[in-house]
Amino acid sequence: MRRFLAPVLALSLLGTAAHAEDKLSPLHFQSQGPLGTIDKAAAQRGYQVYATVCAGCHAASGVHYRDLEALGLTPDQAAGEAAAAGGTLDSPLKGAAPQTSGAIPPNLTSIVAERHGTDYIYSFLTGFGTAPDGVTLLPGHSYNAAFPGFETAMPNILHDGAVTYADGTKATTAQEASDVAEFLTWTADPNLDARHQIGFRAVIFFGFLAIIAIASKRKVWRETI
Ligand code: HEC
Numbered sequence: 001m002r003r004f005l006a007p008v009l010a011l012s013l014l015g016t017a018a019h020a021e022d023k024l025s026p027l028h029f030q031s032q033g034p035l036g037t038i039d040k041a042a043a044q045r046g047y048q049v050y051a052t053v054c055a056g057c058h059a060a061s062g063v064h065y066r067d068l069e070a071l072g073l074t075p076d077q078a079a080g081e082a083a084a085a086g087g088t089l090d091s092p093l094k095g096a097a098p099q100t101s102g103a104i105p106p107n108l109t110s111i112v113a114e115r116h117g118t119d120y121i122y123s124f125l126t127g128f129g130t131a132p133d134g135v136t137l138l139p140g141h142s143y144n145a146a147f148p149g150f151e152t153a154m155p156n157i158l159h160d161g162a163v164t165y166a167d168g169t170k171a172t173t174a175q176e177a178s179d180v181a182e183f184l185t186w187t188a189d190p191n192l193d194a195r196h197q198i199g200f201r202a203v204i205f206f207g208f209l210a211i212i213a214i215a216s217k218r219k220v221w222r223e224t225i
Contacts, residue, residue, distance in 0.1 A: 027178050029118045031185045035200055037193045038186045040072045045165050046183025047071065049176045051081070052163045054108065057154075062109030063187050070190060071183075103153030112188035118181045120146065125177035128156035 030039040047068065050060065068078045112118055127146035131137055141151045158173045165171050186192070 027119075027122060027174075029122075029178070029182060029185065031118060031182060031192060035196050037196060038071075039182055041167065042179045042182040043071050043186045044073065044183075045163075045167065045169060045175075046179035046181070046186075047073075048163050048165060049158075049180040050108070050183055053157055053176075054180065057105040058108045060108045060184075060187055062107070067190060071186065105154070108184055108187065110188045112181070112185045118185045121181040121184055122177050124152075125158055125180065126174060 030036060030042070050058075065078050065081055068081060069075055073081070106114075112121060115121070115124075123146035124144065127144045129143055129145060131143035131151075135143070135150070137143060137151045141153055142156055143150060144152045144154075158176050160172050162173075162176055163171050169175060189195075
């Protein structure tokens with residue numbers, strides 16, 4: 001057994017070290033990893049960021065207002081959100097989706113699955129900055145350290161206090177970015193929690209099966225020899 005444990009331990013330590021060196025994603029998201037679960041409080045705050053800041057440009061049309069109940073919003077709150085946005089519980093979240101420098105803001109429902117995961121969304125939203133000397137941007141574009149090619153048609157949209165969180169959390173840019181990244185992780189995979197729970201049970205089940213198999217193999221061989 002020890003023979004197997006040592007490399008596994010070494011690999012997981014290496015993994016932690018590599019993660020620690022990844023400067024663009026200094027955060028740990030609860031939803032990451034094979035047993036990760038959605039941080040519902042963060043995702044609720046993230047929904048607030050999405051609705052206040054992102055929905056003006058981006059649709060997330062795979063999400064229905066009634067789905068928000070799974071995030072912990074009460075039916076009344078979810079209905080309230082629907083009414084506030086002029087929709088019904090069944091209507092998808094809609095953004096106005098105006099064109100920005102000719103680029104169309106993508107639908108954000110599955111963006112975490114399409115664009116390198118939760119970390120990338122956080123890095124992209126906090127990656128805006130001043131272009132290095134000698135770099136000329138296209139008109140209306142912004143410099144972004146995380147975006148492929150380093151310039152994007154999306155403006156730097158988050159700032160400290162861009163939302164006032166219902167739960168009283170201090171709305172720093174980093175907090176807003178990580179919360180909306182957790183919300184978009186949920187919209188991309190609303191069944192993540194259930195799937196990981198099933199996976200966890202399966203691992204325990206097959207673990208037991210393996211122990212029984214090894215034990216009976218030993219017994220059978222002992223009796224044969
Ligand atoms: C003023 C309009 C506008 C707002 C507001 C806006 N975006 Fe965008 N967003 C865009 C545009 C335009 C693009 C396409 C950028 C490109 O292709 O260069 C984009 C692209 C993206 C992408 C894809 C990046 C990639 O790698 O392709 C993500 C993720 C994203 N936005 C998230 C958000 C989030 C989250 C918010 C709210 C915090 C937000 N956006 C607010 C206009 C906007």
